Amino acid sequence: MNEGELGAWMAYLKATHLLERRIEEQLKTDSGLTHPHYEILAKLSIAPERRLRMSDLARELVVSKSGLTYQIGQLEKRGLVERMDCPSDERGVLAVLTDEGMRCLEKTAPGHVAVVRAFLIDQLTPEELQTMTRVMSKAATAMSQNGSGPAPT
Amino acid sequence: MNEGELGAWMAYLKATHLLERRIEEQLKTDSGLTHPHYEILAKLSIAPERRLRMSDLARELVVSKSGLTYQIGQLEKRGLVERMDCPSDERGVLAVLTDEGMRCLEKTAPGHVAVVRAFLIDQLTPEELQTMTRVMSKAATAMSQNGSGPAPT
DNA sequence: GGGTGGTGGTTCAAATTCGAACAACCATGA
């Protein structure tokens, strides 16, 4: 790794860790939610009928199956999410966002968005924002495929 | 959040989670280290005399004091890091990278770097890499200051 | 000299995470 690459990577690590911490702090103090909680509610809120299979949700959030089972359990206790049987697959479980969950999300979103804007988005020019989207999308695509190496030429 | 901003944020979340997972997987299978372990060794390796105060190390890694205490304990068990008294401050503790720790890092680095390159750096044009560095640095700077809002004009 | 607020590091309990193991169910082909 040359100088520029190392600098990029170190900046990436520091920024991502700091941002995660800021987000966690804001959500906890303002809404009593954790970041994983919020991500689950947000994903469900934009899904058709506000529901997703556990597996699909886990894949989208990039979290382990068992981790999701635990978190959905927590959210169910609070009445923000409900478990339903999947009609098309007897094994399946649907995580469904409840009305209360939706209200909670709507109440929480502004403060959360404010943090993301303040520390990341508003720091960027429109071109930089566009580049970051492209960069992150490319990286995500590369990692979504299986395999551990770079794509062959 | 408008369309472009939301897209940027969602791409960011997915990419960072996926990358963390890939890194963790590679380190675990190839060297039996975790990402936190690696970050500690790497930070110490570039510090003067390969040593840092616990507090400084925790700040640099953006990790809690208690979390660092635990991880240094683990690394000490393996002989990769050593605790030493701080000469200038009776309270202080220095985490020192041992020779074995340095060897372990040197042996582990290539595989780790390969993952970071394959999934992030090599996906980017030189301009994109430069922009990402600038973006992440700006964000990190904004978050390193205290305060929860955007900087006033 | 002796308080006094603040810092540095550890300990502790609680919460969260993961992977492996498991049981139930789907889907395919003989």
Added chain:
DNA sequence: TCATGGTTGTTCGAATTTGAACCACCACCC
């Protein structure tokens, strides 16, 4: 039909993380 491999979701144990509480020590001022 029914064996068989793959998928789904949960349970379990182990490892990790955090913040709060705590004690020892530094710096500063009376």
